[in-house]
Amino acid sequence: MWSIISVLVENKPGVLFKITNLFRSRNYNIDSISVGITENPEVSRMTITTEADEKQLSQIIKQLDKLIDTLEVKLLDEKKSVYRELVMMKLKVSKPTDIKEITDLANAFKCDVHDVRKSSIIIEITATPDRVSALVDLVKGYGILEMARTGICALARGGYENEG
Amino acid sequence: MEKISGARSLMIALEKEGVEIAFGLPGGANLPIYDELYKSNIRHVLVRHEQSASHMADGFGRVSRRPGVCFATSGPGATNIVTGIATAQADSAPMVAITGQVPSKMIGRDAFQESDIIGITNPIVKYAFQPMSPNEVPEVVKKAFYIASTGRPGPVLIDIPKDVQQNEAEVHFPSEVKIRGYHPWVDPDVIQIERATDMLLSAERPIILAGGGVIISSAFAELQSIAELLMIPVVTTFKGKGSFPENHPLSLGPIGMHGHAEANKMMTEADCVLACGSRFSDRSVGTFEEFERNLKIIHMDVDPAEIGKNQTTNVAVVGDVKTSLRIMVKMLIQKAIKRNGENAWAKRVKETKDYYRENLKIHPHPLAASKVLKKLREVLPAQSIVTTEVGQHQMWASLFFDVIHPGTFFSSTGLGTMGWGFPAAIGAKAAKPDVPVLDIAGEGSFNMTENSLAVSVLEDLPVIVFLLNNFTLGMVAQWQRTFYDRRMIGVDLKNCPDYVKVAEAYGAQGIRATTLDEIGKAVQTAIKSNVATVIDIPIDPQEDVLPFVAPGTSLKDMILPS
Numbered sequence: 001m002w003s004i005i006s007v008l009v010e011n012k013p014g015v016l017f018k019i020t021n022l023f024r025s026r027n028y029n030i031d032s033i034s035v036g037i038t039e040n041p042e043v044s045r046m047t048i049t050t051e052a053d054e055k056q057l058s059q060i061i062k063q064l065d066k067l068i069d070t071l072e073v074k075l076l077d078e079k080k081s082v083y084r085e086l087v088m089m090k091l092k093v094s095k096p097t098d099i100k101e102i103t104d105l106a107n108a109f110k111c112d113v114h115d116v117r118k119s120s121i122i123i124e125i126t127a128t129p130d131r132v133s134a135l136v137d138l139v140k141g142y143g144i145l146e147m148a149r150t151g152i153c154a155l156a157r158g159g160y161e162n163e164g
Numbered sequence: 165m166e167k168i169s170g171a172r173s174l175m176i177a178l179e180k181e182g183v184e185i186a187f188g189l190p191g192g193a194n195l196p197i198y199d200e201l202y203k204s205n206i207r208h209v210l211v212r213h214e215q216s217a218s219h220m221a222d223g224f225g226r227v228s229r230r231p232g233v234c235f236a237t238s239g240p241g242a243t244n245i246v247t248g249i250a251t252a253q254a255d256s257a258p259m260v261a262i263t264g265q266v267p268s269k270m271i272g273r274d275a276f277q278e279s280d281i282i283g284i285t286n287p288i289v290k291y292a293f294q295p296m297s298p299n300e301v302p303e304v305v306k307k308a309f310y311i312a313s314t315g316r317p318g319p320v321l322i323d324i325p326k327d328v329q330q331n332e333a334e335v336h337f338p339s340e341v342k343i344r345g346y347h348p349w350v351d352p353d354v355i356q357i358e359r360a361t362d363m364l365l366s367a368e369r370p371i372i373l374a375g376g377g378v379i380i381s382s383a384f385a386e387l388q389s390i391a392e393l394l395m396i397p398v399v400t401t402f403k404g405k406g407s408f409p410e411n412h413p414l415s416l417g418p419i420g421m422h423g424h425a426e427a428n429k430m431m432t433e434a435d436c437v438l439a440c441g442s443r444f445s446d447r448s449v450g451t452f453e454e455f456e457r458n459l460k461i462i463h464m465d466v467d468p469a470e471i472g473k474n475q476t477t478n479v480a481v482v483g484d485v486k487t488s489l490r491i492m493v494k495m496l497i498q499k500a501i502k503r504n505g506e507n508a509w510a511k512r513v514k515e516t517k518d519y520y521r522e523n524l525k526i527h528p529h530p531l532a533a534s535k536v537l538k539k540l541r542e543v544l545p546a547q548s549i550v551t552t553e554v555g556q557h558q559m560w561a562s563l564f565f566d567v568i569h570p571g572t573f574f575s576s577t578g579l580g581t582m583g584w585g586f587p588a589a590i591g592a593k594a595a596k597p598d599v600p601v602l603d604i605a606g607e608g609s610f611n612m613t614e615n616s617l618a619v620s621v622l623e624d625l626p627v628i629v630f631l632l633n634n635f636t637l638g639m640v641a642q643w644q645r646t647f648y649d650r651r652m653i654g655v656d657l658k659n660c661p662d663y664v665k666v667a668e669a670y671g672a673q674g675i676r677a678t679t680l681d682e683i684g685k686a687v688q689t690a691i692k693s694n695v696a697t698v699i700d701i702p703i704d705p706q707e708d709v710l711p712f713v714a715p716g717t718s719l720k721d722m723i724l725p726s
Contacts, residue, residue, distance in 0.1 A: 009345075010345060014282065017286065018284070018286060019285060021286050022287075051525055055472065058470070059469070059473055062468055062469035062471075062472075063469050065468070065469070066467070066469045067345070068290075068291050068311065068345050068346045068469070069342060070345055071344060071345045087393040145224075
């Protein structure tokens with residue numbers, strides 16, 4: 001079961017290591033992780049996505065909660081949260097018509113287009129993982145030269161902050 | 165405000181925490197700390213290897229229930245205490261380990277005797293601090309003791325760069341600290357306790373499983389009240405051994421890989437278990453799936469992460485075990501529930517206990533482990549503290565040495581650290597100098613920290629090493645006999661060294677005892693003379709520890725002596 005865990009942590013050195021080391025030492029899996037400070041500079045938010053069964057997920061949450069440097073650990077419900085990932089892909093341009101085709105696709109997916117060159121083009125999408133996958137499927141025929149993804153970033157929807 | 169050094173503020177902060185004794189060994193990166201130790205009232209016990217310092221602090225902590233303190237220098241000094249920290253973590257023992265670190269400007273440059281001890285110990289500490297300026301030190305110490313001793317206790321590391329020890333600053337000593345991400349105790353949910361009580365009362369074949377949490381929270385009286393009010397038999401985990409008097413009619417002893425036959429048998433026949441402060445270790449319960457089959461599980465634990473970790477729970481009570489049990493006792497008294505134990509289950513329990521106690525075959529050797537340990541129980545005063553090493557002797561102690569006074573038996577049960585028992589006994593002696601302290605040992609384990617004899621002798625912390633000497637790494641030998649078709653390798657210690665001479669070389673008393681009578685007298689001599697003593701008892705290298713629940717099997721597959 002793919003799940004999104006939102007964790008507020010003390011913003012200090014070594015905390016990211018403790019979180020990732022917990023996953024490693026207990027044999028859990030990190031699918032993606034994104035970290036950044038919040039409106040309070042002393043606190044960072046980590047958004048972790050993981051593939052785990054129900055029992056394992058409950059353990060992950062309890063073990064994260066047990067860490068002294070975590071302030072809040074929540075399992076986000078996909079339907080009651082907004083979650084997005086920023087992905088950049090550098091695509092191969094083999095013939096001049098590729099640029100037009102890729103740009104059209106990008107527009108359809110509300111992507112930004114950057115760095116248009118004779119032999120490559122960078123597109124940037126911010127979307128849910130499903131939409132990202134759909135786009136990846138459509139563009140991989142051109143040849144994906146490089147890819148970078150931020151991992152999921154998420155917030156509970158208004159009114160659902162205290163769930164999970 | 166006067167400026168003082170980081171090392172000085174460390175010592176003041178430790179004194180404020182009531183620290184009177186610390187175990188350690190100095191080196192380049194912690195000399196400023198030692199220079200302040202020289203001026204302080206804290207007693208320093210010089211060890212011969214840092215690992216032993218950490219085990220002494222652990223033993224001190226378990227017995228006194230206050231964090232034991234150990235010191236080591238940077239690099240190898242710090243890495244030498246890693247095993248001791250891991251042992252304390254596995255058994256939830258309160259400890260504060262203080263290491264020197266290379267100067268802050270040298271960190272990350274692969275300096276001489278630099279090791280990233282914060283990184284190395286991350287998965288095995290409850291928390292770790294590295295103060296980067298002297299004025300952080302008092303708060304760090306306060307937090308370290310608070311974290312180590314509250315909730316589920318554990319080891320905390322303070323790693324102090326040498327310049328932080330030396331530099332001076334205006335420091336403030338806080339009288340209390342708050343850690344916003346740490347909530348060591350939650351009040352147990354009364355409704356859950358009510359549900360637990362109802363479940364226990366409606367069970368046909370209830371049993372209590374007492375774990376180490378009962379000892380840590382000192383819930384002995386509460387546990388005994390519930391057992392006696394409801395006439396429920398009590399089994400323990402190995403770590404919980406001695407949480408319930410083992411001469412009590414309701415006591416069945418430890419369950420597990422080398423649990424008592426009657427305990428394992430009754431555990432598999434029970435329909436409802438009240439597990440108090442137990443983490444359902446694989447060594448205690450065998451295969452998790454089989455253990456919980458047809459069993460309702462009530463789980464009380466201070467650590468919410470233990471609920472559902474290994475076993476599926478029907479009712480969970482998160483909170484201090486003593487508090488939870490006390491609420492349950494009150495409920496039972498209010499409802500005027502008292503049972504007389506005249507039912508089919510109680511009868512079955514008594515029959516099973518009597519059967520196994522009378523019919524289990526005893527190893528045919530004049531110094532069979534059971535005879536030797538029963539002799540020890542006869543002559544050792546009940547309030548004595550007993551530790552063990554790790555191996556066959558440890559499991560024999562579990563099987564044949566009854567703990568009468570709750571909370572007088574300690575062992576490295578989680579990590580299974582050979583060499584733990586002797587230094588831990590020295591730490592225990594420092595915590596309770598007025599009672600005899602004895603380490604039930606095997607020679608393979610004793611070898612690992614035997615240089616602590618110097619400490620026991622010179623520091624006037626006399627303990628008795630009760631050495632069941634089978635000239636073999638006995639437990640490994642047993643597994644090679646059982647699972648590897650007797651292909652014996654790496655187990656024969658060839659009767660080396662002579663432990664009487666080893667003891668004497670350190671200025672301790674060495675006694676070889678070859679009959680039960682001599683063993684009894686040797687223990688009495690050791691207690692009376694009150695000097696460090698090694699009692700070397702040659703036993704049969706062929707004796708196996710039985711019963712045995714083989715790894716990966718369930719309690720019902722227990723192998724009995726034949």
